[in-house]
Each structure stands twice: as structure tokens, then as C-alpha cells.
Amino acid sequence: MDLRAEITIAASAERVWQVLTDFAAYREWNPFMLEASGRAGKGERLTIRMQPVGGRAMTFTPTVLEAEPRHRLRWLGRLLLPGIFDGEHSFTIEPADGGVRLVQEEQFRGVLVPLLAKRLKNGTGPAFEQMNIALKTRTELIPTV
Secondary structure, three states, rough: OOOEEEEEOOOOOHHHHHHOHHHHHHHHHOEEEEEEEEEOOOOOOEEEOOOOOOOOOEEEEEEEEEEEEEEEEEEEEEEOOOOEEEEEEEEEEEEEEEEEEEEEEEEEEEHHHHHHHHHOOOOOOOHHHHHHHOOOOOOOHHHOO
């Protein structure tokens, strides 16, 4: 199962990357990923507390698969063992008219996915949209520090 949400942001790729990878500030603006810690570097381990719409918060410790500044951040999170419930999450920053397009995607795989598909579609999908809007607002309105 795949989820995708995209948004156009009137800011530079550098600025979007800066906000996206400032994990310590997530608690100030992010309605989906309530808290995050770690470093955006390949092979690094992150700790992320997520709150799907209408669901309860969960903490994951994904491993960063790709961290290409100003272009892509991608990680893999797992529940227990590989193949039970795996989520490969990515943020891609692409050039767009007057700014960038941010594409947030996740590919869910594993034996539990069919059982959770409705919850993912109704809770996680809208949470992607909320996070994208909040990221756009923070990136466009909060001055660079």
C-alpha cells in the first residue's frame, strides 16, 4: 500500500531542507510527527513520535536510507521483524514554479498491511496532508535563523 501527498512551497530547496531536518523543532509546528530526534544522515537511527488523524501516537525508530540535502530524505521503519509491517517513508524536494514541490510518500509492506489499510488511508494519509501544510506555513512565514 502506498500513500502520497504533495504541496508547492514558495521557498528555496535549502530552506525546505533546513525545516524538514530540524527534528528538534518538530514539536513546535508538526501536527503529524509530534517529536523527532536524530541526525539526517545515511545509516543514522531516528526516533519519531507520530500521531495519525483519529489515532493514537506511536513511536518508531527508523533507519535513514538516504539523506541528499535539498533533494531527498528517506527512511525505513519496521514493527518487530522485517516483513511484519515495514514503512519506507520519503520526502522529495523538486523544483517548481517560484519555489519547490515537496512530495511526501510512504510504501507500506508486510503481513499486517491488509489489516491496517483502512486505518492507514483514513489516518496516516490525512496526517501527511496536515504535515505538508504545516511545513509550507513554517517554511514560508518563519524567518530563516
